[in-house]
Amino acid sequence: MTTAATNTVKKAKKQPEAQPPAFGLGLDNIGDLSALLNQPEASGKASGPMELPLDLISEDPHQPRTKDNPGFSSESLTELADTIRLRGVKTPISVRENPEAPGFFIINHGARRARASKLAGKSSIPAFIDNDYNEADQVIENLQRNDLTPREIADFIGRELAKGKQKGEIAKELGKSASFVSQHVTLLDLPDPIAAAFNSGRCRDVTVINELVTAHKKRPQEVSVWLADDSQEIARGSVKLLREFLEDKRKHEYVAPAADDDPVDESPAAQSDTEASDHENAVGEQAPEASADKHDKAPKEANLDKLKKTIVQVRHDDRPARLLLNRRPPAAGYALLKYEDDGQEFMADLSQVQLVALVEG
Incomplete structure (x- = not known):
């Protein structure tokens, strides 16, 4: 090492000067001899960082x-x-x-x-x-250099959670965001068809896997069929198209026609039934006391202070989300959330969630 570089590193403590040798066969010099034997050999390379x-x-x-x-x-x-x-x-x-x-x-x-x-x-x-x-x-x-695989990261996070650590604490230790930890936690309990795609190496993108999990929760049969096609590429673009297709399909679900749209039965029996019904209606019109009963009960006044359908708006990882109440959380202090921007559903530690508003849906 050059002289200039030597001046930049920490100097070793100066060794005390050697004492004059003692005469005779006493043990006075054993300490000095031990120090000499323990001194590191001179070397051109540093022994440590x-x-x-x-x-x-x-x-x-x-x-x-x-x-x-x-x-x-x-x-x-x-x-x-x-x-x-x-x-x-x-x-x-x-x-x-x-x-x-x-x-x-x-x-x-x-x-x-x-x-x-x-x-x-x-x-x-x-x-x-x-x-x-x-x-x-x-x-x-x-x-x-072999970087950690998503599965290895997920297993590590799972072990830390089992020790009682919070996701936010783990995220801070790893230098990652809370959503990074949440996405990898999803890998610990994947639906079978998605687990098969992940474990086989067809898809190792954690974000894509989380999007598939979200779609599978809503349409498990369709997603399973889609994944069963081995020639199907599993990537961000293809999964986005899949989710858009499933959402469009949901909006155009077949709705059974109303009773008024049912075909008219013009058979003689049906006509006589109709005539009998008309006669009963006519009789009913002549009995005001019977129809009066229908109007005796006044309609209930709406309670304006009561929410019919409550939506709990929150923020998680600085992103807008809502609280879902249709699934039992795995432990106290956790709840199912859904991001508003991409629809991703995930379990979250409520200590990491900020309540924003209660609105009527």
């Missing part, structure tokens, strides 16, 4: 990930910055000395952690110095 100032570190202009990489999106970096602000950088980055600028370093891998640390207001970052690193190593490191 060091706190390097971020202003001495620059990114590799030839790194394999470009500026359009999803990992460099504003949303992704903000989420990572939130976790760093809360927990710090747990995995040190790797850097090498900058041959063109003594005392400065170039990132081998860890550009996202460095960017997010700056967003989090950090002035330094834990780092290993590895000068034996090249561009091929960067590509290999990114290719071999």
Whole structure:
């Protein structure tokens, strides 16, 4: 490491000066001998991570990930910055000395952690110095990194919920939104046809799976038939078309014709029945005391203070929603909600829900 770089890292405590050797065969020198034996061997490589100032570190202009990489999106970096602000950088980055600028370093891998640390207001970052690193190593490191699958994330969230943690608490620890946690919780109890599509790999998009779950709750038979077609692509666009089709079908459901629209039976028997009915009606018209009974009861006055059909409007994750009262919640403190903007239904922790209004539907 160069002299300038050495000045930027934390200095080790200065060892006390050695005492003059004692004469004789006493045990006075055993402590000094032990210290000498325990001293680390001189090495050109650091034995552990060091706190390097971020202003001495620059990114590799030839790194394999470009500026359009999803990992460099504003949303992704903000989420990572939130976790760093809360927990710090747990995995040190790797850097090498900058041959063109003594005392400065170039990132081998860890550009996202460095960017997010700056967003989090950090002035330094834990780092290993590895000068034996090249561009091929960067590509290999990114290719071999196995990100967590949606199922693995859902299982983790399920274990945390089982410990009694709230969804909002888990979201904060992960640096994700409450809706991210809610969507992954849905994966823990999928309807059979949707579970089959997810587990087989036909669809791994968590948002799409949640949309299918919402559609299945309303039209389980139609959604099951749609999923049974193995040639059917399961993507955001196709599922959106499916939901629009099912909604349009619901609006145009077949309605049985009213009694007045029934075909007229012109048979002699029917005609005589009609004549008898007409005669009874005529007799009825001549009996005012019979018809008077029909008007004896005055209609009830409407209670203007009573809501006929109540809609509970709320806000969840800063989105408008409504409370659904047609399903029993899994535990006290939870309720079924439905987002107003996309119709997604989900179980929510009521401590994360803000009551907005009660309106008549």
